[in-house]
Amino acid sequence: MNQDVSALRKFVSPEIVFGAGSRKAVANFASNFGARHVFLVSDPGVEQAGWVAEIVDILMAAGLRVTVFTGVSPNPKVDEVMAGAELYRSSECDVIVAIGGGSPMDCAKGIGIVSAHGRNILEFEGVDTITSPSPPMILIPTTAGTSADVSQFAIISDPNRRFKFSIISKAVVPDAALIDPEVTETMDGFLTACTGVDAMVHAIEAFVSTGSGPLTDTHALEAIRLINRHLEPLVANTSNPYLREQVMLASMQAGLAFSNAILGAVHAMSHSLGGYLDLPHGLCNALLLEHVVAFNFPFAEDRFRKVAEAMDIDTRGMNKTEIKKRLMNRIIELKRTVGLESRLAELGVSVSDIPYLSGFALQDPCILTNPRKSSLRDVQVVYEEAL
Secondary structure, X not given: OXXXXXXXXXXXXXXXXXXXXXXXXXXXXXXXXXXXXXXXXXXXXXXXXXXXXXXXXXXXXXOOEEEEEOOOOOOOEHHHHHHHHHHHXXXXXXXXXXXXOHHHHHHHHHHHHHHHHOOOHHXXXXXOOOOOOOOOEEEEEOOOOOOOOOOOEEEEEEOOOOEEEEEEOHHHOOOEEEEOHHHHXXXXXXXXXXXXXXXXXXXXXXXXXXXXXXXXXXXXXXXXXXXXXXXXXXXXXXXXXXXXXXXXXXXXXXXXXXXXXXXXXXXXXXHHHHHHHOOOHHHHHHHHHHHHHHHHHHHOHHHHHHHHHHOOOOOOOXXXXXXXXXXXXXXXXHHHHOOOOOOHHHXXXXXXXXXXXXXXXXXXXXXXXXXXXXXXXXHHHHHHHHO
């Protein structure tokens, strides 16, 4: 029997525990992985919010030693990964736990890679470059958006090139993700908006990606529905536990979708932009989203119709032009409502930066699964439209 293997799709995910209080299972998982000395990765903001101390207490109450590393900046850098890996090695740790947003989780993934190979993290840029398994890894996300806790991506910033590079491998999928909406309650409205729109971009890009399939489509569409209905009220009322849970669920489903379908031009351009100006990743995605949708729309019209329907737009009787207009308007409205309506120029991007940004965007693996093939000039035009 002849079968076209190019049509086959695999789906990878960690073991997931979802729900309020799931973080408290961290010691059970660490012990099951044979931990004696846990390496806990976080950042100063999460530490200040009290979550690091709580996790340390849970681990120590189970008889485990803990070394804490919080030297992680908002876009984790090469030297931070290397410093963390050295502390992991010198402390003779055996399991990695991270609690935080995308930055601590990506840094933890990088630390695991370096610890397993004894080489610089820069050597692992790209797809399937990892040859040795990382130490057991448990991730606890404190934001509802980045989905590093379920993905096969690690995004690291290289200050020397002013560029964020991607490491994509099923080897960086964590062993366990403890997805607890309670720990997102310390996020402010701006971070809630940034990470929520990031999850929306994950879901949209995964759904229109050339790597999409039935296993990712259901997760992507449900994530779009949940964010469309719950993100705006959550930003207006950040203490609402039900809304927190719904957006956290959306973030998880968007992560499972994009981890397996990969992404597109929004993320390729956002990685370049965030590495160049050290800006919040979710904000970069938000500023580029409708411009990339407009660029891609003619090449995935049926897919974008389903995206529009998932955003509660009744497309019956509409032609393609009307669907595109309504979808773009809804995206812009959502962004405006949650306070993310800046332009790139307001964040310090100038026309003279665009050739540099575009060159790095075209090197990003995410551009390969964009539904429309992108030339250098295509990317430059989209950046220009977002200025």
